[in-house]
Amino acid sequence: xxxxxxxxxxxxxxxxxxxxxxxxxxxxxxxxxxxxxxxxxxxxxxxxxxxxxxxxxxxxxxxxxxxxxxxxxxxxxxxxxxxxxxxxxxxxxxxxxxxxxxxxxxxxxxxxxxxxxxxxxxxxxxxxxxxxxxxxxxxxxxxxxxxxxxxxxxxxxxxxxxxxxxxxxxxxxxxxxxxxxxxxxxxxxxxxxxxxxxxxxxxxxxxxxxxxxxxxxxxxxxxxxxxxxxxx
Numbered sequence: 301x302x303x304x305x306x307x308x309x310x311x312x313x314x315x316x317x318x319x320x321x322x323x324x325x326x327x328x329x330x331x332x333x334x335x336x337x338x339x340x341x342x343x344x345x346x347x348x349x350x351x352x353x354x355x356x357x358x359x360x361x362x363x364x365x366x367x368x369x370x371x372x373x374x375x376x377x378x379x380x381x382x383x384x385x386x387x388x389x390x391x392x393x394x395x396x397x398x399x400x401x402x403x404x405x406x407x408x409x410x411x412x413x414x415x416x417x418x419x420x421x422x423x424x425x426x427x428x429x430x431x432x433x434x435x436x437x438x439x440x441x442x443x444x445x446x447x448x449x450x451x452x453x454x455x456x457x458x459x460x461x462x463x464x465x466x467x468x469x470x471x472x473x474x475x476x477x478x479x480x481x482x483x484x485x486x487x488x489x490x491x492x493x494x495x496x497x498x499x500x501x502x503x504x505x506x507x508x509x510x511x512x513x514x515x516x517x518x519x520x521x522x523x524x525x526x527x528x529x530x531x532x
Contacts, residue, residue: 406456
């Protein structure tokens with residue numbers, strides 16, 4: 301399900317290198333999907349199609365474009381990273397996104413995870429705490445035509461109360477604990493995925509499930525994410 305405008309504005313395409321405009325990276329993206337996503341056990345068709353659709357090379361620095369589809373995270377400035385493709389797909393599949401869902405993301409980064417979610421769900425709300433990164437990402441997502449992504453620059457610890465509850469929440473920064481406001485904003489029957497642990501060390505990816513008012517947490521796999529930043 302494509303939630304973008306039917307066409308990226310011509311004025312924007314004219315600003316892109318011809319390799320981008322012609323989607324010359326389609327073969328690399330397909331290889332990424334087959335070898336890094338499907339081969340590692342991702343089965344959700346909507347997730348696979350979203351990973352195949354979103355142009356990952358438009359979410360990294362120009363100097364790193366040729367590495368955009370490699371099996372690794374990449375720096376995006378301000379001490380932040382764009383996650384490894386498999387981790388993006390894994391976290392997406394874990395929240396079981398559906399077409400009618402409204403999803404909250406904490407840690408927009410360059411916008412890649414939000415774009416993947418936006419290809420599947422009705423609405424994505426994403427928060428980035430770093431103003432320079434957040435403003436650049438808002439501009440990028442608008443130029444790429446994502447009309448079902450709302451973004452704000454704020455401290456993600458408190459979530460987005462006036463848009464809650466959410467069918468799913470995806471947190472892309474490592475927190476030392478699961479923020480209570482996020483649990484509160486998760487809809488009954490909803491799922492949240494969040495890396496939990498000490499900054500700069502190996503953390504644990506946690507699945508949070510809310511059912512009839514009770515909360516169940518499950519430890520999944522070891523991960524490394526940038527720290528969950530807070531406002532001073």
